[in-house]
Amino acid sequence: MSGPEERATADPELRVRVPDELRFFLPARLRRRAAEDPEGVPCPYDGTSSLGHVVQSLGVPLTEVAGLRADGTAVPDSYRPPDGARIALTPVPRPQPLPPDAPSPLRFVLDVHLGALARRLRLLGVDTAYRNDAHDPELVRQANEERRILLTQDRGLLRRRTLWLGAYVRGSRPDDQITDVLARFDPPLAPWTRCPACNGTLVAVAKEEIADQLPPGTRRTYDTFTRCTVCGRLYWPGAHHAGLTARVDAARRAAEGDDAAP
Numbered sequence: 083m084s085g086p087e088e089r090a091t092a093d094p095e096l097r098v099r100v101p102d103e104l105r106f107f108l109p110a111r112l113r114r115r116a117a118e119d120p121e122g123v124p125c126p127y128d129g130t131s132s133l134g135h136v137v138q139s140l141g142v143p144l145t146e147v148a149g150l151r152a153d154g155t156a157v158p159d160s161y162r163p164p165d166g167a168r169i170a171l172t173p174v175p176r177p178q179p180l181p182p183d184a185p186s187p188l189r190f191v192l193d194v195h196l197g198a199l200a201r202r203l204r205l206l207g208v209d210t211a212y213r214n215d216a217h218d219p220e221l222v223r224q225a226n227e228e229r230r231i232l233l234t235q236d237r238g239l240l241r242r243r244t245l246w247l248g249a250y251v252r253g254s255r256p257d258d259q260i261t262d263v264l265a266r267f268d269p270p271l272a273p274w275t276r277c278p279a280c281n282g283t284l285v286a287v288a289k290e291e292i293a294d295q296l297p298p299g300t301r302r303t304y305d306t307f308t309r310c311t312v313c314g315r316l317y318w319p320g321a322h323h324a325g326l327t328a329r330v331d332a333a334r335r336a337a338e339g340d341d342a343a344p
């Protein structure tokens with residue numbers, strides 16, 4: 083069956099159906115086509131590249147794809163489709179099934195652009211490695227050696243073949259990003275147990291022990307304190323506590339999936 087836009091040449095071509103969840107990865111010129119054309123977007127094909135390569139050339143990271151079908155049959159990303167094949171992508175489900183060697187509880191490493199998300203995850207007690215000066219190879223190495231899921235918005239980073247497990251974080255605002263991560267990975271939450279500054283664990287500390295380190299107003303007002311076992315920072319339920327509690331509650335609700343961001 084041919085549509086109104088006949089192919090002008092005999093160059094090999096695939097048609098790729100991209101589901102709604104993955105269309106934002108496509109180049110702008112293909113997004114509307116992907117939504118409106120039931121046959122999918124046309125994709126030039128050299129006849130030898132793997133299907134995984136084709137999908138990535140459309141801008142879709144393979145970390146975001148749970149399955150590939152060619153003419154209705156499930157195929158691996160190493161598959162080389164015949165000319166004219168109809169390709170369909172399935173997005174990773176939420177929550178995402180994890181490989182058997184995933185640690186419990188889950189750990190993450192975030193790329194340099196996700197500092198605000200790192201603080202939010204730590205605030206929720208999720209083990210989150212982050213440095214604002216980490217280079218890409220270090221991020222991949224840490225992800226692999228420590229079995230941390232690499233979270234990024236850098237598609238090039240997700241394309242690294244050696245990467246154990248990575249994910250593209252949706253959203254530009256940290257609140258949207260954390261909603262996305264919690265919905266996708268559903269990590270166990272333990273708010274107020276981890277240092278937002280350095281990811282160290284927090285332990286309760288007696289007021290007498292630290293009284294000389296506290297501003298007088300704090301010493302008078304608060305009785306419960308925690309200290310980071312790594313960097314020594316002290317925490318107490320200060321003026322920002324109500325805002326943080328609201329944020330923790332919002333993240334928990336989002337993780338339960340009842341008010342996902344539009």
Ligand SMILES: [Zn+2]
Pocket residue numbers: 277278279280281282310311312313314315
């Ligand atoms: Zn710390």
